[in-house]
Amino acid sequence: MNVDVFNRGLSRLLEYILIFFMAMMVFSVVWQVFTRFILNDPSVFTDELSRYLLIWIGILGGTYTFSVKRHLALELLVTRLNARNQHVLNIVINCLVFLFSAVALVYGGWNFMMSTLHHNQMSPGLAIAGNHLPIGYVYAVAPLSGVIICYYAFIDVTKSIYEILCVKTAS
DSSP states (O other): OOHHHHHHHHHHHHHHHHHHHHHHHHHHHHHHHIIIIISSSOOSHHHHHHHHHHHHHHHHHHHHHHHTTOSOOOOTTGGGSOHHHHHHHHHHHHHHHHHHIIIIIIIIHHHHHHHHHHTTOEEEEEEETTEEEEHHHHTTHHHHHHHHHHHHHHHHHHHHHHHHHHHHHHO
16 A cells, blocks of 8 residues: 555544544534523533543644644745755654654653543543543543654655655766
């Protein structure tokens, strides 16, 4: 399988998950408003559900924007560099992104998730099939997103190295 095909598929999967989570959050907030103001009996779980979905949408949304290269970037320096130096700068930036994602999101997120699961912290208002949702599952988005961002950063570094080597051998 071609890496680009896999990358597009992974980005598309992230896109569909984000669309689903956004629809769920909109439905949750509308239901909360309806039950609070029309029925005068506010729903208990919708406030927490929308909060948890917002966490997942925010972090996965950042992962998606990184995967499609729509993330915030300052292009002032890049436009002044030649093609080879643009690739070198891309390698440096993606290595920093990889390092941050590996340390903060994967390592830190995993430890935080496992800590909350170990201490058996439960969501007070959100229960699934009668069991309260462990908060650690809400925080699972951090290491998951970190792994995906690390993957895309690695792919970008590999492509830039390949471009540098191809330009160097073609000269």
